[in-house]
Amino acid sequence: MSASDQNGVEAIIWREDRLELLDQRILPEQENYLIYETAEDVAQAIRDMVVRGAPAIGITAAYGVVLAARHCFARDSFMWKESIGKYIKILADSRPTAVNLFWALEQMEKRIALQADDLNPEKKLLEEAVRIHESDIAANKTMGEFGADIIAASQDSGRSVMTHCNTGALATGGLGTALGVIRTAFDKGIIDHVFADETRPWFQGARLTAWELMRENIPVSLNVEGAAAHIMKTQDISWVIVGADRITANGDVANKIGTYNLAVLALHHGVRFMVVAPVSTIDMSLETGEDIPIEERGADEVVAVKGQQIAPDGVEVFNPVFDVTPADLIDVIVTEKGVVERPDRDKMELLMSNDHLH
Template structure:
């Protein structure tokens, strides 16, 4: 495994989590999540196309991390086109289209457009300052969410989480995983369970790796075992992240989250969603309007070790589903704990 890059950064502190996103002022360094946990491979991105590819091909994933990556991508694009506004704006349109569901991507690009100014040449200093501000704000938000969400969880036997929501998915300690790690450090939870999260296995590859790194006892289970786990009384909370939250509290998150919410309600298990306010979309009335990204069926066959689809087979591969707000006990942002009926009209 390669070691962490020796880049001097104000973000480096134990309470900020480890940094999977680094910018040295010219080259953007990104920990390739596709390679974990087998090895730590760092990508060095110095043009917009490589940043877009990293987002599209899941080298980086997690809504906050995608937003931070987009912000640094805007800085790289400005250098690439000699600060010319027209080509820079064209690049921002392509960057924003890299993945449609995570609202943090469009949110970050909108902030970078405002920072660029109105002149024919974009303001590089303002762009870089804005990108670093987005990164620093996410770190601070992570810390606030960990405290708020962690205090919401009383002493319990177990917590179940889905996908990956830690330092790999954010700029700091994480959203849902930050809350879980905080609860574990406070002695509020005995054990953490992580769904595999098929077909990319973010739970078994990334969440398990992060929890082991944090010294938190964890067990991985296949999605189909969640109902039996709840029925056995092994968990009292399901804690997950979000890629977009509508005004009424409907939540778009990794496929399988909706199923967990239904199971949790049936078994009397509480459901918590943790996400920064940048994930809120007050203009989206409810979850029915959220565009759900569909990915290639090849991902399903590859997860089964197949190089191509079996003859006569097709597949349906949505990346996200929408959980109705009525199935969620609380939504935690850096602004605090929100409870139903949800009203985010004044957020962001």
């Protein structure tokens, strides 16, 4: 059982009663799926970045709950609800910044609460995980259309866009958020070139985004982050289009480290800035970006590349993996529920209410 993306990239597959994840650490050299049968191993896969991208992390965690339920029910069919909470916490602790993780776990907990104590919950929980997976793909398609329409309506400048990190089928249930907009805009003939930041230290832009775009014959130029200002100054860039790991009540956006840099550069160069994310990424419980927990990872990611050390022994390293772009640097936030131009708290609240339509 899987939810197929239109270009054949599937990062997450449920097959033969187990979870398969495309190991994104070794792309593009190898396409290898790893098999998971326990919630603890799924949590470790999220920590180790076998799977990454906020929507994909949430979907993966939902399937992890299915595996946890199987284990807990097999061990004690009358007390499984009491024991499954431990595994949900293990999954929740795997990555701190991406709110989609906690949203997906909350959806699974709601389904658990509806289950009878003495009935095997696996079938119903699997249905819920698949629903989360398929709804993400549907949301991506909707966001792709919304975002492409915005680019078309503002087509008074260049036909190239810039993106950061990876926001494609690999980071989501399929198609992608920011990359979904880029794909849709390219298919409609609205844009004709993409500049992809390499995205240190994990090189998601180089290894994943460039790979996805080349698979679809979308013209892409790979660049180091330090070239972004020069590209905006000298090339026909109309938009920077990025995803998000968490969006707060006032419209501040946490995304892969380096996103904030691009927003500042875009403002200076008159380039518009678009954030594309499902509403599951929006955390109205946090007032501003200052409230977002920013994950920091180990020094080994910075001082070495593929095991080859490139920095002096013992050098001190600061390795935050996300930054926060203030709402006042963002031209538009695109969600499957609608579009917010020049976001602020009132507009975000309107978006999250049922009466807001695109």
